[in-house]
Amino acid sequence: MDCKLCHTTKTWKVDPQQILFDHNTTGFRLLGAHRQVECLSCHNSLVFSHIGHNCIDCHQDVHQGRLGVDCERCHSPDSWENRFEVFEIHQNTRFPLYGIHAVIDCQSCHDREDRQDFKLKSVECQQCHIQDFLKTINPSHQKAGFSLQCENCHLVNAASWKQAIYEHSETFPLVGGHSNLECVDCHNDRYQGVSVECYACHQDQYESTTNPNHMLFGFPTNCQECHSPQMWERSDFDHLSASGFALVGVHARSEEVKCIDCHVNNQLRGLPRDCYGCHQNDYNRALNPNHVTGNFPQDCLICHNQEAWSPSDFDHNRTAFPLTGAHQTTACEDCHTDGQYSGIATDCYSCHQNDFNQTTDPDHQQSNFSHDCTNCHSTTSWTPATFDHAQTNFPLTGAHQNVQCIDCHASGYENTPTSCVSCHQQDYDATTDPNHQAANFPLTCEDCHSTTAWQPANWDHDAQYFPIYSGSHQGAWDTCSDCHVNSADYSQFECITCHEHERTTMDAKHSEVTNYVYESRACYDCHPQGKEAGD
Numbered sequence: 245m246d247c248k249l250c251h252t253t254k255t256w257k258v259d260p261q262q263i264l265f266d267h268n269t270t271g272f273r274l275l276g277a278h279r280q281v282e283c284l285s286c287h288n289s290l291v292f293s294h295i296g297h298n299c300i301d302c303h304q305d306v307h308q309g310r311l312g313v314d315c316e317r318c319h320s321p322d323s324w325e326n327r328f329e330v331f332e333i334h335q336n337t338r339f340p341l342y343g344i345h346a347v348i349d350c351q352s353c354h355d356r357e358d359r360q361d362f363k364l365k366s367v368e369c370q371q372c373h374i375q376d377f378l379k380t381i382n383p384s385h386q387k388a389g390f391s392l393q394c395e396n397c398h399l400v401n402a403a404s405w406k407q408a409i410y411e412h413s414e415t416f417p418l419v420g421g422h423s424n425l426e427c428v429d430c431h432n433d434r435y436q437g438v439s440v441e442c443y444a445c446h447q448d449q450y451e452s453t454t455n456p457n458h459m460l461f462g463f464p465t466n467c468q469e470c471h472s473p474q475m476w477e478r479s480d481f482d483h484l485s486a487s488g489f490a491l492v493g494v495h496a497r498s499e500e501v502k503c504i505d506c507h508v509n510n511q512l513r514g515l516p517r518d519c520y521g522c523h524q525n526d527y528n529r530a531l532n533p534n535h536v537t538g539n540f541p542q543d544c545l546i547c548h549n550q551e552a553w554s555p556s557d558f559d560h561n562r563t564a565f566p567l568t569g570a571h572q573t574t575a576c577e578d579c580h581t582d583g584q585y586s587g588i589a590t591d592c593y594s595c596h597q598n599d600f601n602q603t604t605d606p607d608h609q610q611s612n613f614s615h616d617c618t619n620c621h622s623t624t625s626w627t628p629a630t631f632d633h634a635q636t637n638f639p640l641t642g643a644h645q646n647v648q649c650i651d652c653h654a655s656g657y658e659n660t661p662t663s664c665v666s667c668h669q670q671d672y673d674a675t676t677d678p679n680h681q682a683a684n685f686p687l688t689c690e691d692c693h694s695t696t697a698w699q700p701a702n703w704d705h706d707a708q709y710f711p712i713y714s715g716s717h718q719g720a721w722d723t724c725s726d727c728h729v730n731s732a733d734y735s736q737f738e739c740i741t742c743h744e745h746e747r748t749t750m751d752a753k754h755s756e757v758t759n760y761v762y763e764s765r766a767c768y769d770c771h772p773q774g775k776e777a778g779d
Contacts (some may be wrong), residue, residue, distance in 0.1 A: 245265075245542060248264070249263060249264045249265040250263045250264075250265050257282055258282075259283075259519075260279065260280065260281075264682055267651040269662070271297065274319030275321040275322075276322035276323070277321055277322060277323060277324075278321050279648045282431055284454070285302075286302055295622075298313060299313070299315035299316070300313055300315070303324075304457070305316065309608075317333070318333070331346060339367040340377060341396050342401035343399070343400060343401035343402050343403060344402065344403055345400065345405065352372075353372055361595060367693030368392075369392075369395060369398070370392045370395075373394055373405065373535050374392075374659075375407045375424040375487045377390075377392065377394065377537070380405075382426055382427050382428060383427040383431060383435060387435075388431075388435040388436075389435075391435075396410075397409060397410040415440055419472055419473050419663055420472060420473030420474040420475070420548075420678070421474055421475055421476075422473050432646035441465075442466075442467035442468055442471070443463075443465040443466075443467055446467055446476065449476050450463075450465065450467065450527035451565065454503065455503050456503035457501055457502065457510065460510050461507075461510060461512045462512075467640060469481070486683075487515075487517075488517060489517045491541040492550050493549065493550030493551040493552075494550060494552060495550055505522075517542035518542075518543075518544075519542075519543075519545060520544060521541040523544055523553065526553050527542065530575065532575065533576040533577060533580055533585060534574060537582075537584070538580065538584065538585040540585065540587070546558065549586070564586060564590050565588075566592040568626075569623030569624040570623060570624060571623050591615070591616075591620060591693070592616075593615040593616075593617060596617055596621075596626065599626050600613070600615070600617070604655055605648065605649060605650065606649040606650060606657060607650075608658070611653065611657040612656070612657070612658065613655050613657065619631065622686045637662060638660075638662040640696045642694060642696040642697075643695055643696060643697060644695050650676070651667075652667055662734055663687070664687075664689035664690055664693070665688075665689055668689055668693075668698065671689075671698050672687070672689065674683075677723060677724060678724040678725075678728070678731075678734060679731050682731040682732050683728075683733070684732070684734075685730065685734075692704070709772065710737075710768070710772070711773060712727075712773060713774065715774055715775070716774055716775070717774050720742075721742075726742065727739075727741075727742070729741065736765060737768070738764045739764040739767040740762075740763070740764050740767070741764075743767070749761055757770075
């Protein structure tokens with residue numbers, strides 16, 4: 245063979261993981277543990293072909309030929325202990341291997357027979373487990389007279405002897421807290437004839453319980469009426485069915501309310517079931533509002549619930565006066581003065597008379613305003629008011645939206661005139677360009693002015709009379725009096741004063757014009773737009 249198939253120049257020592265030689269070509273594949281062993285472990289002779297292919301050629305047959313030479317029926321190349329088929333073989337016997345039996349060593353059971361025979365006299369559990377039976381003390385199998393049929397409590401596929409499946413008698417199933425107890429906690433001296441009554445084991449708990457005191461109240465010793473197997477401390481006593489009074493809310497939480505809080509002097513029966521019977525002191529001490537002076541009904545559930553005495557959940561919306569806006573945060577006594585809670589007026593003025601009297605912008609008293617405050621105010625706040633002037637016959641537009649009420653309503657709020665001149669007479673009288681008074685302008689200010697501002701006016705001289713803001717006259721005048729020389733009459737105007745022409749020249753120029761007259765009115769008649777004839 246070529247040395248390089250197994251050896252390298254680095255070392256003569258053979259590394260089974262690195263050799264190039266393919267052992268599969270020999271007819272014996274290296275599988276499992278065979279791949280890790282030294283070559284010389286099998287090849288005792290340096291003539292590597294001088295070796296057999298059977299397991300017994302290398303492995304001593306401890307069975308002395310009794311089980312044949314086919315070792316692979318029970319063993320595999322991975323490990324001598326990996327008896328992968330022995331379990332299937334065992335399945336065909338009277339004792340299939342399950343649970344812990346599938347992983348323990350064969351000799352654990354086959355220790356009293358010839359090791360090559362692997363036969364047992366009996367497949368009964370006690371054959372191997374009689375010592376486990378005798379040593380078990382919780383419970384003591386021997387003392388309790390338990391059957392030797394171990395499979396009644398232990399499964400063949402269990403992981404250990406302690407993993408029992410003993411089913412407690414149907415007379416007393418182990419549930420809740422009982423499922424975690426040790427047997428000796430109840431069976432301290434015997435396993436037969438033990439009472440199944442709770443009181444037999446729980447007499448100490450019964451006698452030591454003080455909330456409520458079971459002995460003092462004469463509670464029955466039939467514990468399951470109130471307690472469950474889960475725990476003694478958490479009772480499921482049905483207070484409703486026993487007394488007609490359901491424990492809900494704070495009444496159901498024992499760490500706030502104790503039984504003795506209601507059952508004073510250990511009185512169990514004849515107690516009041518209405519709230520007032522226990523909460524009279526709460527009723528008498530309540531000051532906001534004062535229940536006594538307010539002659540409140542003693543049916544506490546109208547305003548309170550069983551979660552807590554305060555805050556109350558009285559629904560004011562069920563009255564004739566639902567609470568909205570600022571009323572929701574107002575103290576009860578602010579409206580219910582002198583502790584009065586019945587016959588209270590629901591109109592705004594009853595509570596807000598002082599607000600009405602003190603308001604000066606506008607002065608509600610002097611103006612004789614209506615006492616129906618909701619016309620202008622809301623429950624959110626007294627100011628600002630929400631009076632809608634648009635609903636009157638004088639909607640507020642333009643600059644009117646920003647003026648004070650008193651500026652127009654100086655004499656009151658009734659029969660206030662709506663004509664512009666009633667407020668703007670001074671503006672009319674003081675205007676000089678043009679002089680409204682001298683020109684005898686109409687008092688309908690809206691003809692030329694808007695509510696935005698008194699100036700500038702929007703009178704349209706060009707469209708209605710004569711173009712002075714456009715055409716040839718644009719910028720040719722300074723004041724209205726340039727043309728309207730008679731300030732007392734703006735219907736009169738002069739053209740000739742600006743357009744001075746020699747009359748003889750004008751007369752000659754208009755000699756062929758019918759009805760020609762040398763005067764301003766005649767000029768306008770022929771030149772209404774200020775243009776030359778023919779332009």
